[in-house]
Amino acid sequence: MQEKVGRSESRLESYEEKRQKVSQFNLTSDIFFGKTVEDIDACQEVVQILTRKELKIKSVKTQYSIRKVENRSVVLDVLAEDGNGCLVNVEMHPQEDEDHVRRVRYHLSSLDMSYLEKGTDFESIPEVYLIYITKKDFIGRNRGINEIIRVVDGTGTVLNNGVHELYVNFEGTADTPEQRELLDYMVHSAADYETGTFPHLAARVRLLKEKKEGIDIMCDILDRxxxxxxxxxxxxxxxxxxxxxxxxxxxxxxxxxxxxxxxxxxxxxxxxxxxxxxxxx
Structure with missing residues (x-):
């Protein structure tokens, strides 16, 4: 009987240790963020709130590698596709101090090259939303979400090349209450958080932080x-x-x-x- 009790306590202690380890994660971690938005509904909530577009996500891949034999390969944090063939690349880079704009340029070119087969028309290149998330407002406009629009100088004429380039940060002001709530939640990502704004995202975080199934998933990833x-x-x-x-x-x-x-x-x-x-x- 004592042996059974001992094994039970050992399992409980092991579970609590794992739970404490996973509880330290939040959505600013690219590992935790990627595992969270593997859930299509959770990914759709993030994408729709940040873009303010009704994009219907049908598939999601995380840590998606685009390999190039002669040049530098790239690994995308999240690559999703909606029902119309539009691609959505979400990158979480809160701690990195680098040339974010040129990194985005390389990601976009890599996506184009991977989808444009030899002999196909340029019209076949899919529309792309690239959402690049950083901690600091490196653009300096005190805006939480900045979209880059290609405009002919002095005319106001917009040239749409199918790219929607969004820079998101946790410091600037958001355009909507939903965006502000989401950005704040990404920073703390409390497991007991309840919201009607992004219920699937919150439920997914709760699963990964509190349920044995989710905790085991995260611990396996950490070990790997x-x-x-x-x-x-x-x-x-x-x-x-x-x-x-x-x-x-x-x-x-x-x-x-x-x-x-x-x-x-x-x-x-x-x-x-x-x-x-x-x-x-």
């Missing part, structure tokens, strides 16, 4: 991210080790033996790493 980070760190360490030994003019056999011993690799694994740095005739 940690493992991938560890693997990347090890690969970087191995690369630096090989380059240092090559600079010391160590032979291939010497470096191979050192790799096996230093990093607990098999001969085959060490050989694969070394092959990346040893030129072949």
């Amino acid at each position: 991210e940690r493992a991938e980070g560890k693997a990347e760190g090890m690969a970087a360490g191995i690369a630096a080790f090989i380059l240092d030994n090559l600079e010391e003019h160590k032979t291939e056999e010497q470096i191979l033996a050192k790799l096996v011993k230093r990093f607990s690799l098999s001969q085959e694994e060490a050989g694969k790493y070394l092959a990346e740095y040893i030129p072949k005739d």
